[in-house]
Amino acid sequence: MRLLVLLLTLIGLGFSIPVILIEKEITTKSNFHESHRKVKLYMAEGYEKEVWEEKTITKGSPLGQLPFMQNLMKNAPRQEPQSQVSKGEKITHFKKGKAVVYFIYPDKKAYSRQELQGRMLIMGFMMLLDCDQRGRCKPKMEPTNERKKIGRWKARKVIVRVNMMGREVPAYYWFTKDSKLLMEADRISMKNILKVIEDDPKVSPFLRGAKEAFEEIKKKYGSVVMSETPVMGSTTVEVVRSVKRVNVPKSFFKVPKGYSESSPQMPMMPPKNHGGYRQR
Structure with missing residues (x-):
C-alpha cells in the first residue's frame, strides 16, 4: 500500500527534481531608456531556466543624446514616453562541449534554438x-570597508575595474557569506560551465587558474547579492531578492509540447550578470 502511494505521488509530481530558485530584479536606466525586469532563475546540474517579466519605458530617441544631433532635433515634436510589458523564458541545457539555449515565446507558442x-x-x-599567458589567474577586485544589509544578508562592497570600449570603468559588487544556498548555486553554475568548456583548446589553458580564483572569491567574499554595472551610457543594477530550494517536474527544462521552432528574436536575450550571474 505504501509503495502504491509513493508511486502515485511520484506520478503526480512528474518525477520531480530538486532545484535552486533565485528571484531577482534587474533595473537598467539611461537618459532615453528604462527597464525593470523580474527574473526567476531555476538552477540544477546540467540545466538552467529563466522566467522573466519586463516593463520597458522609452523616453525619446537615443540619437537625441548625441552632441551633433541635439541642435538638429531641438525643434522636433516632443515624444511622450512609451511603455511596453513583455514576458519570456530561456532554457539552457549544458552538455559536453556545447550549451544549447531555447528561447520560449509563450504568446506565439514558438521557440528558437541557439548553440553557445x-x-x-x-x-x-x-x-x-x-x-597571464601561463594560465595563472587572480581576482582583480578592490575590497572596501563599506558594508550594508541587502535583504536579509549582510554584504560587503567590492570594486571591479571593467574594460569598456578600451576604457576602464568601475563596477560595484556586493558580496555576502550569509547564504550557503547562493554559494551552492554559484558552484552549480560553474560546474555547468566547466562541463561545456573543459575540452575547448582556447579556454582549457586557463581552467585551472580560473577554478582556483573562483574558490578564492568564494572563500574571501562569498556570493553576489547586488551589482551595479555601467554599460554604454546606461547603468544596470541587479539585486537578489530571495533564494530557496524547490521541486519541479523533470519536464520543466523541456520545450513545452505543441510549440513550433522559429527564427531567433534577439530582444528575447535577457541581460545576465551571473552571480553576478547572467553568472550564476
Whole structure:
C-alpha cells in the first residue's frame, strides 16, 4: 500500500527534481531608456531556466543624446514616453562541449534554438580575473570597508575595474557569506560551465587558474547579492531578492509540447550578470 502511494505521488509530481530558485530584479536606466525586469532563475546540474517579466519605458530617441544631433532635433515634436510589458523564458541545457539555449515565446507558442560556445559562457566571470599567458589567474577586485544589509544578508562592497570600449570603468559588487544556498548555486553554475568548456583548446589553458580564483572569491567574499554595472551610457543594477530550494517536474527544462521552432528574436536575450550571474 505504501509503495502504491509513493508511486502515485511520484506520478503526480512528474518525477520531480530538486532545484535552486533565485528571484531577482534587474533595473537598467539611461537618459532615453528604462527597464525593470523580474527574473526567476531555476538552477540544477546540467540545466538552467529563466522566467522573466519586463516593463520597458522609452523616453525619446537615443540619437537625441548625441552632441551633433541635439541642435538638429531641438525643434522636433516632443515624444511622450512609451511603455511596453513583455514576458519570456530561456532554457539552457549544458552538455559536453556545447550549451544549447531555447528561447520560449509563450504568446506565439514558438521557440528558437541557439548553440553557445564555452568561451561565451565564461566571459562574464573572466572579467573579474587577471590571467597571464601561463594560465595563472587572480581576482582583480578592490575590497572596501563599506558594508550594508541587502535583504536579509549582510554584504560587503567590492570594486571591479571593467574594460569598456578600451576604457576602464568601475563596477560595484556586493558580496555576502550569509547564504550557503547562493554559494551552492554559484558552484552549480560553474560546474555547468566547466562541463561545456573543459575540452575547448582556447579556454582549457586557463581552467585551472580560473577554478582556483573562483574558490578564492568564494572563500574571501562569498556570493553576489547586488551589482551595479555601467554599460554604454546606461547603468544596470541587479539585486537578489530571495533564494530557496524547490521541486519541479523533470519536464520543466523541456520545450513545452505543441510549440513550433522559429527564427531567433534577439530582444528575447535577457541581460545576465551571473552571480553576478547572467553568472550564476
